[in-house]
Amino acid sequence: MYDENPVVPIRLLSIGAVTIVVSISIGAYVFKARLKRMRNAVNAESLKYSTKLPIPTKWGLYSHTTETGRGKNRSTHVHYQIKIDIGDEVNSAIETDPLNPNGNLNEPSIV
Numbered sequence: 001m002y003d004e005n006p007v008v009p010i011r012l013l014s015i016g017a018v019t020i021v022v023s024i025s026i027g028a029y030v031f032k033a034r035l036k037r038m039r040n041a042v043n044a045e046s047l048k049y050s051t052k053l054p055i056p057t058k059w060g061l062y063s064h065t066t067e068t069g070r071g072k073n074r075s076t077h078v079h080y081q082i083k084i085d086i087g088d089e090v091n092s093a094i095e096t097d098p099l100n101p102n103g104n105l106n107e108p109s110i111v
Contacts, residue, residue: 031078035063042082058085 039061046059060083067076 035061038080055086059083060085 042059042061046057049059050057062081062083063078065076065078067074069075
């Protein structure tokens, strides 16, 4: 009734395990790449607005994961939040000059 040769089931299990590991790795890479692109976009917008406003601002993207349900009904959700800090000490790259309310981006100096 059962095949005496265990090579075929071991090969199938190996192929299945490799497929699962590769799928999870690709999913993790895509998630990290998407999060990196979103953070870069938020940082670009932060820089754009921080140079235009008289009050310095800094934007940050934060994410956290929640899991709901049990057993087969378990689901994972990723939540993203944009946090905007407004004030004098949040962005040291912006020069606050009363004569120039738009502010100038301080360039790093080479000593």
